[in-house]
Amino acid sequence: MSEGQAVRERYTFFIDAMSKAGNAEGAKAVYDKWAETYDQDVMAPENQHYGRAFLVEALQKMVTDKSVKILDFAAGTGIVGQMVKQAGFNNIDALDCSNKCLEKAKEKHVYQNLMEETAGQRQLAINDRDTYDVLICSAGFGPNLLNQSVFSEWIRITKPGGYIFNSFRKQWLKLDPSLNDGKFEKEMQRLEDNYKWKLVGKEVQNGIDSKEALLFVHRIC
Template sequence: MLKNGKLEKLKYVGHVVAAEVLQKFVSSKTARISDVASGTGLVGEQLKTLGYETIDAVDCSTEMIEIARAKNIYENLYVQWIGGGKRLSFDDDTYDVIVCAGGFFGNGLKSDSFNEFVRVVKPGGFIVITMRAMWLDLEPNYNNGKLERDMQQLEKEGFWKLMEKDIRYKGGTCESIVTFVHRVC
């Protein structure tokens, strides 16, 4: 945003939005949650504050996972690559919820991660994705509607159903964040 001739830095709130949206759909505080592309654990911190008790973390970066581990908010932490045909080390139907804030970005996760998401989340469980809205235009793996078409294809195939798509903070001092909530079939 341009203000007084200077570039004003917009505040990133994807992790806050992710926790708020999750809370809207998941009332049980004992729901088993996987925070994928967890980074340093910002989402986990928000969820703990909201009272969620059982949260695991997955990220491809050992460094990020070790920072998150030091916060003592996650039950289990895993260094794993998500997508690219890699199978996550979790059994089918392990989690009630996957939350992914900021994992979809320039050169980040791709839609080839969705199959594993729906495999490890129980039927009736939720997959909450939040991302900076700008990446829907800027990232070649997502733009021209590709990311959403891939989501819709999985819905057509009966794997999940879109419950909510929203864009928050359009303008103002926070970055626009797009949220997708799917329910696993």
């Protein structure tokens, strides 16, 4: 089998496994297994979506102080953390539920602290509102991954005036039952109506269906 074919097969296998994972523990098991080849598989041109590039471009435009304290939420193996560091930011922590992914992330020498935490089960061991200037989350939303229930926790740990950048594949808004039928948008709006955050940026990239990406940027009130 050629290397290209192997990448395609692994990618299809793991995306399918993620969709069938059932819950956060199942997703963690999938990412623990995928950690070794994740970078190669998701960065192959045929699999790459544009959410990561969107996020880093928007971050550079909207946040000019390179010393801000950033949390890379669902950081995985650190692909986006590495891009953010290359953009000049140097105060970045990582959080993910997969210790195998975090081991890979550590090898990149991008993060100051790496936290093995599963969001959605209990309050994260991160202090309230005085911790992060910026929270980024790339490809963290999708079947059996994160959903809008994490927003309140993001708001809790991000400083007032701070930014939250969230990008993921657009198709999950239609296909993932925990996000679809307006659930995602409704919670985003509810928090805005309650003066918790304000939408300050949105990008929708259209292209080949599975590669379409979305980016939402919120500012904490």
